[in-house]
Amino acid sequence: MIKPIQSVNDFVIKFANVNGTGSASANNLFAKAVFNMGVPVSPRNIFPSNIQGLPTWYEVRVNQDGYLGRRGGGVDIVVAMNPQSLADDVAAVLPGGYFIYDSTNPLPESLRRDDIQIIGIPFTELCRQQFSNTKQRMLFKNIAYIGALAALLDIDFEVFTQLLSKQFKGKEHLVTSNTTALELGYVYAKKTFECPIGIRMEKSDAVGDKILVDGNTASGLGCVYGGATVCGWYPITPSTSVVESYSRFCERMRIDPASGKKRFGIVQMEDELAAIGVVIGASWNGARAFTATSGPGVSLMSEFLGLAYFAEIPVVLINVQRGGPSTGMPTRTQQSDLLACAYASHGDTKHVLTFPANPKECFEFSAESFDLAERLQTPLIIMSDLELGMNDWLCDPLEWKDDSQFDRGKVLHEEQLENLKDGERFGRYLDVDDDGICYRTYPGAHPEKGAFFTRGTSRDRHALYTEEGAHYVDNMERLVKKHRTAAKLIPAPIINIDDKRHKMAVVYYGTTDNVMAESLAKLEKQGLKFNSMRLRSYPFSDEVAEFIEGHERLFVVEQNRDGQMRTLLIDELECDPSRLVSVLHYDGMAIPVEAVVGGIINNLSAEQNRKTGEAS
Amino acid sequence: MIKPIQSVNDFVIKFANVNGTGSASANNLFAKAVFNMGVPVSPRNIFPSNIQGLPTWYEVRVNQDGYLGRRGGGVDIVVAMNPQSLADDVAAVLPGGYFIYDSTNPLPESLRRDDIQIIGIPFTELCRQQFSNTKQRMLFKNIAYIGALAALLDIDFEVFTQLLSKQFKGKEHLVTSNTTALELGYVYAKKTFECPIGIRMEKSDAVGDKILVDGNTASGLGCVYGGATVCGWYPITPSTSVVESYSRFCERMRIDPASGKKRFGIVQMEDELAAIGVVIGASWNGARAFTATSGPGVSLMSEFLGLAYFAEIPVVLINVQRGGPSTGMPTRTQQSDLLACAYASHGDTKHVLTFPANPKECFEFSAESFDLAERLQTPLIIMSDLELGMNDWLCDPLEWKDDSQFDRGKVLHEEQLENLKDGERFGRYLDVDDDGICYRTYPGAHPEKGAFFTRGTSRDRHALYTEEGAHYVDNMERLVKKHRTAAKLIPAPIINIDDKRHKMAVVYYGTTDNVMAESLAKLEKQGLKFNSMRLRSYPFSDEVAEFIEGHERLFVVEQNRDGQMRTLLIDELECDPSRLVSVLHYDGMAIPVEAVVGGIINNLSAEQNRKTGEAS
Amino acid sequence: MTCVPKSKFHHPQLPVNELGLTYRDYEGSMSTLCAGCGHDSVGAAVVQACFELSLPAHRVAKLSGIGCSSKAPTYFLGKSHGFNSVHGRMPSVATGANLANRELIYLGMSGDGDSASIGLGQFAHVVRRKLNMTYIVANNGAYGLTKGQPSATADRGSLMKGGKEVTDEGIDLVSLALSMGATYVARSFSGDKEELVPLIKGALSHKGFAFIDVMSPCVTFNNHQGSTKSYDYLRDHMESLISADFIPHKSEITVQSEPGEAQDIFMHDGSVMRLRAADESYDPCSRSSAFAAIEAHREKGEVLTGLLYLESGASHLHENLNTVDKALNGLGYKELCPGDEVLKELNESFR
């Protein structure tokens, strides 16, 4: 008999449900409870590309040390509420772990395991007795298992009741019925089993002033703070909630108090081509505008992205990446659109990308992206992903400096145009400041001066159509210069020099951040030490180049098949590919710690073997 | 006074016309005449993105040695028929060169140059006297200057009359009137100037059995020979004539003799998304299908390209590249869609590319691409360009082996399905042969077996929908394997090892081939010797890798800004970027010899300076 | 093709069709749509229509875009090849497929988002090219799969879940199909199998572009009050104008209908659509009659159903292109490759 797992504030629990049965809010309640006990928590929704009736899981990691990435491997506790997936769910429990199931129907003998603790609670039956209405029976079954967990894991019942009163403020009957359901599970567990089990929770202060929010909510909010007034979009998982969040916050914060009218315009367009068309039209006309999409939408936007690049129109595009290629895995996560975005559209194009790693950065990068896109007059693509966008993350509270201002970039308004001296002639594509960025004017600015024709065809510095090779090259070279300017303005990498003498480093970006501290700690335990760099944007700055130059071997950790960031690094920095080693994970689930640790160790030991082999 | 240029069968002549005035056929007559004298010739149309009334040029290089790329720099002779561009045209003449103009209106004093020979012939006036009808007057003016050239350059008048009778077979009156026009110019020149001038033509046999044809014609013909039966397309310069040629040849060669009906279906679709949709639908259903487009079309096709990659459907796409990004320079040439095509669509995708370098390869690559795409069950993109597609090239005659057969790839037909043994189950994505390529079935093949659902979403080996990470990864890894298989099947590089000991090499592809022999000869005169490799496809084979490995420094010559092939080489072969030096030319005109020679020499002398600097 | 479907062993009580197949043989894999989703009823109607027509299922090609409705083909005709393409672009894929092999039956299944929003262009153009296919839109006025946003067929003034009012003009796909030249145009309701099955049978038997706009409620996101695509609303506002009976070719047409009572329209294969108009003045062979009736009912807030227009014998894409009668995908090397002799002549012409 294997010893049951013992731990305090450190476990992974997985809820197995059927989608469309209302489990989401119950599971969410559990995560919130952990959070409210002051213990770091990271819940993950694993849902099918379907609306109702298929298996869906909610995996929650609870970790006192704040390690919140996916651990990988099995889980400590399963709450199995879905008969369809029972076999898989039993199999997911680690030896010594706990399997909680709805014992209204008996567990098939074949599924029994000796090496785990099996805890049966007749949730369905309990609710059948308690509630008369079918819908209530279905919904409260979920709340009941949360109640049971309160007992089994020793979660303060108070925490739940507080959460419920907060959630259902003003709807007291809901508070009551939910509490009843909670108690149903709680009491049953308490009286039937020895509580708590080996795994339990204790109040802590490891959460501090942190918040629990998903990336898409933060991105949408960032667009409000960044001053976006126009949004054209088309629904697609997992980006839809960015616009939903923007819309919700706008309805609250952007209503003109005098007239009750809206200081924003959101239009659901007929497809993604039209969505980015709206952004381009609005930006050209001097409004801050954005759209959000995912893989297939990015592909459809590529012609327009080329136009924006060449005609130099600001675009803010939030790409919440999912599993590709094609329709791929719409409800899974990946970082596989880097090349498609960096090189989007035919011809020589290079686009600016940023890589947020947590909701706070979603907020900040979204807000700042309008400054950057307008400053650079080019598309800026924020590369989020499903893991970040659609899951709640524990992160630092959002901040805003009230003395901020929008940087609208280089624009000549009526007055400046009026004051142009004789002989001074406005030229849309004149590189006045030698940074590759030119001055633009908004339509309607001045009756006589500053009008020009925007186009995707070659033109001279005064925006006049030309097929003259020299003008074309002049312009294309300036765009390269602008790309270099961009590298100086966009978010700097987060570099951690553990020790200057380390020859090895890890390079990563986006949601991989979530597993990095833990992975490095694990590696360190095995005597392997690394400096590290989290990339936050493309093109790469000198700082990035120096870091790469400064190490002999760099492990580039990515969530895609082809090592796309590594390709960008080599292409842009001209570094020797043999120094950059890919560590990849791309099965659609967020990268787990074991993939990083395993990937690096395997590479090093393979190397070791090679060397030994050579020597022998 | 500069000595007039003297040469035989070696010059560049440029015709300056107004577009829409019928100069094209006259200019073409000139090129054909040179060809028929047995002298290598390469004409180039330099035309605006417009239908009528703007300057257009026709530049013809005549070169006994068969050097037919653009020389670069000025030209030896200009025939100036366009008052709008007179100043530029005078300026284009090399010192010692010849400037022939329509002296019906006097040449402005300001444009006169002392260092060139100015030859005025009143073409308009001559035609006014000879012809009564205005349209004739306009058209025959063009023929008249060809007549004058016959005299000035000593071209056999017979050659023209033969060409005219061939061209206007059965329309004798046209032969007569054209001959009259020719004589008009001929006689005037003969009696007014000392003929021939310093530059002249002599009959030769340097042409052999070569032909003069444009790449798009050859590509269209290749699609006929390759067995394409379905074409969905959307017009766009410079690809339109691929489909026009396919259509023309089909109308001649693909009519069912019994019924008079067509063995092909061409549909002009509403846009490029629809065009490639047709190809995908037809290929899925077992027909050979293709489309042709250019930059903006490629961008629009990118979502569908991802579907074809992931669902593994053959696609033949002929991309006749033009100046990008965006609408860019629609009537100029470039090789700037490599990254957009190789990595087209979101997610981890890699597409197969081929790079024809002359019309013969356009023909062969088009024909073979159907075998390849069906064998590989993936998109294959033929990367032609405007320079190749829309200009007449001197090239070897087209050949076809009559004992060829189509390789339709791995398909299980009714009989094979019927004969599947008990327990053998067809699986669309089973890697039976361990080459990454699976067997497919056509719709309707068998009543009971072989049906499956094609989709862009993740699926297992039996084509069933799944969101299981392991299945997804299994599939994606197989696609990588298939990509490696592709490298073995697609056109091999043309490698020229001048001397095994050379440490330096040039790498190039596509139309750059046209200037390479001459460039290498020029470099050799300066004591610089290179091995060379012309890439003909992507992904790269072992042979390519070995060549790259075998040299210390490789100059990668390309017609784009960002060195896109170099990026692909580094990404795919993992070679050290510092060994690959870009030589780039991308102003929209075909790369001239001087760009290659200059680019390489500049690099080497910069290096030299650096070294000397270091040493001192 | 020499092979025909083999009748398999089956439960003796299940009725069999002419091919000896049961209804079951026409089903697909288990549906993953929401319980009660209209699309499953549409799928069931397709199964029944094909079963009753005794179609060899493998000679049907199912094509779709992306959406709950576009997933539906997985759940019927499991022996047919299917192609779940990309969002809104099924029509072009169908065009290519049809060009490749004119001998199969093409059944497109799409949603209102797929065909009226992102796919409006492709939809309109496939109609005007008169592709020989059956095109079904399972129309719920919303995007089911992305959780309930309004589609372009959501009626102006109707309410979405959450109470937001639709302000854009709703697109009527039936009128659009009519004006783009469809030759078989019908509308029906997923809840009315009686009406729907014969319409599908007629469409599958029609040579030319057959369009059926099936109101197919989304129980999860668009079945509330204020919606004009809910089960309740539709039951209350459907006006079946032209009921249609499909009389297969082989059955003897015993009773020729009396003029005024019903109108018989012969299909290319000899089968007959027998139409009965509720309103006698309605002429199902007149486009303008159809337009006027649709418009009139629309203004009254009613949804007109039935076979609204039928033009028999009109030419379709293959005929317009004058392609050979044989499937293009069946032509061999000899029929396609002109060979070296021809190339030699061509070379000469390039000199």
Place this chain on the structure above:
Amino acid sequence: MTCVPKSKFHHPQLPVNELGLTYRDYEGSMSTLCAGCGHDSVGAAVVQACFELSLPAHRVAKLSGIGCSSKAPTYFLGKSHGFNSVHGRMPSVATGANLANRELIYLGMSGDGDSASIGLGQFAHVVRRKLNMTYIVANNGAYGLTKGQPSATADRGSLMKGGKEVTDEGIDLVSLALSMGATYVARSFSGDKEELVPLIKGALSHKGFAFIDVMSPCVTFNNHQGSTKSYDYLRDHMESLISADFIPHKSEITVQSEPGEAQDIFMHDGSVMRLRAADESYDPCSRSSAFAAIEAHREKGEVLTGLLYLESGASHLHENLNTVDKALNGLGYKELCPGDEVLKELNESFR
């Protein structure tokens, strides 16, 4: 905006408008279209309309796609900003531009390939969203810029240059615009300035989506016999049904038209469209009347011109969205950024 255009020194004999500007001031750069191209006449009509309306040219934004017709905006209103976007996608760019600043006048200029082929989806959707703009299609039934292929408006049965017959159904953009909810719908002929100029003036003054389908022959590729878009064909087959006069707001409307004789429709700014129908039964304020008339003339092979439909006072996109009256692009940091206090509250709600 405080600035108004300054009248410049000009030839004393040139007539000036209320802003003191001459016709010349409304021109653009020299046209590079073919001599005789209909599009240049359309451009000239725009110039004249703007001149006569005394529009401040810089307050007009010109938007187009790709094609000869889409190039045309370069050749008029040189003082306006212009945006030559990508092929077929001008409507979405116009939507964004309009959202950003409701205070400018939006003039879209497109071709039949641009709007009916590649752009059909965007065209239909911008109409149903009722964007406040004027949308002109210079319709020649062909792709001029790519040398003469048929566009989706080429009529079925007509001949293309080279003699090929068009087999796909031709799209009638006017009917499409009507059915998608356009509130000002007209058709005219580039060769008929008398008719066209007032129609443009009315469209520019209309609040809502104003569509003008201008038959604009391509002299180079589609002006031959057998074409239904040639100058000759159009001159012979145009039927001007509703002639329109534009009476500017400021001019006193002295003679109120008699009923039956003409119908006066007031625009939002107080100006008037005075319509005279050749056929008395025609009601330019009824959509179905318009449909029927268009269809009837189409069947006779005639091309109906004039102001076919006008709905004054309908709501447009900004109104439907209930956006503030001020241009969104003019809102400042204070009006847009909620600030740190609000964020603090939000943080609390995330706990």
